Amino acid sequence: MITLKLKIKIIALGKIKEKFLKEGIDEFLKRLTPYASVSILELNPIEIKDENLIDKILLEEGEKILSNIKPLDFVITMEINGKQFSSEEFAQKIETLTHDGVQEIVFVIGSSCGIGKNVSERANLKMSMSKMTFLHQFARLILVEQIYRAFKIIKNETYHK
Numbered sequence: 001m002i003t004l005k006l007k008i009k010i011i012a013l014g015k016i017k018e019k020f021l022k023e024g025i026d027e028f029l030k031r032l033t034p035y036a037s038v039s040i041l042e043l044n045p046i047e048i049k050d051e052n053l054i055d056k057i058l059l060e061e062g063e064k065i066l067s068n069i070k071p072l073d074f075v076i077t078m079e080i081n082g083k084q085f086s087s088e089e090f091a092q093k094i095e096t097l098t099h100d101g102v103q104e105i106v107f108v109i110g111s112s113c114g115i116g117k118n119v120s121e122r123a124n125l126k127m128s129m130s131k132m133t134f135l136h137q138f139a140r141l142i143l144v145e146q147i148y149r150a151f152k153i154i155k156n157e158t159y160h161k
Contacts, residue, residue, distance in 0.1 A: 062116030082126035091153035
């Protein structure tokens with residue numbers, strides 16, 4: 001029986017500018033290749049010139065995000081008030097999704113202002129990394145590291161201590 005490799009897509013607003021973050025993200029993407037096909041789609045955020053327009057702009061950004069999500073994708077949005085997982089619980093969630101037949105997981109990291117209500121409503125799961133606030137560029141590095149850690153836990157391989 002041939003099993004298809006799980007696809008994981010990370011949709012993120014904004015580009016990573018810092019070299020050290022790019023290198024860290026690239027390293028974990030390389031390490032993930034035996035476990036899953038992982039891609040990152042960077043979308044340009046809309047510049048907010050008027051604070052009163054944040055919700056409107058988040059909805060517009062949301063339309064760009066949603067246009068890159070397929071109907072059967074399992075969508076996990078990164079949200080401040082989302083569910084928090086330990087690394088082991090996160091690994092269990094990914095393993096359960098694969099056993100349930102999910103073929104593609106899409107993680108969404110919004111801009112510094114968050115994500116639109118339209119994207120949040122599409123989410124199958126709302127997840128929070130921490131009660132702490134991180135730069136959304138750091139969030140991308142933390143997320144790919146945690147995905148890698150999850151696969152190491154699932155495969156019972158050394159890395160997670």
